[in-house]
Amino acid sequence: MSIQVSQISKQYGSQKALDQVSFEIGTGELVGFLGPNGAGKSTLMKIITGYLSSDHGTVRINNELVETENIAIRSQIGYLPENNPLYTDLYVREYLEMVAGFYRLENKKEQVLKMVELTGLKTEQHKKIKALSKGFRQRVGLAQALIHDPSVLILDEPTTGLDPNQLEEIRQLIRNISLNKTVMISTHIMQEVEAICTRVIIINKGKLVADGSINQLKAGQITRNQTILVEFDRTPDMEAFRKIPGIKNIERISNTSYLAESDNSMDLRPAIFKFAVQEKLILLTMKEQQQSLENLFQDLTK
């Protein structure tokens, strides 16, 4: 396992920012980390990278315990903090050389040039950071996170505020990077998660509320609610329909078609089939509905 988060809790004063959060991320995964404002994403990312200590629980990176005093572990982690803090008075290359110095890299100059190339900073490399546009600053942030060739990358909202072209380029960059690294990225953009991630972790009010592949999530396999589109040849006895075990809610679409929602992850289809046979209804359609990630996110974080 590249990242093992085990029972992490964190309190700020009387406020619980994280409550017993656990998950594991395997080598090479690209995981989207979602949650509403204030859910605890940045707090957890700081704890994973060793910048903040937790009150309870452990984090392991490549099977090694992350502690704020454990400096060695930092060489295995690349971190782009929220709001991408940079020394804006420094020139791009000067800044990257400074970061390379922090990691005591031997081939500093060479590594800086490699990063400039990789993150598309060639045209801007001789400018001061404060003279750069947001998208290029973001690239500098990515370059500093990558300069020591870490195996694990933690990116806190790397694409906030970028125009659609920059967005696509940075996403492509993250995709390329992730081919040989483990990447965790927090974002508020659902399409981004669908576009680049294979797995999603969602937290709400400091608690983990979903963890699974995008397909599993959309099929309702992770959360409780499976939704089935059902169409009969005539209007069913609604009272009996509602009594099918596991059905939480029925939404009427027409006199003969309905959306049936389950109250747990149980597959409703066998019970609906039995109901149709019992009631001598002909089942014209029975299809599991894919939920959109947006709806799911809203359901889970209301």
Ligand SMILES: Nc1ncnc2c1ncn2[C@@H]1O[C@H](COP(=O)(O)OP(=O)(O)OP(=O)(O)O)[C@@H](O)[C@H]1O
């Ligand atoms: N240094 C701090 N002192 C006190 N409270 C804090 C501190 N840092 C974060 N918090 C609180 O902890 C909670 C979680 O904050 P965090 O920044 O981790 O959320 P987030 O999920 O990253 O939100 P966003 O999407 O807005 O970036 C919030 O309620 C926040 O106010």
Ligand SMILES: [Mg+2]
């Ligand atoms: Mg945050």
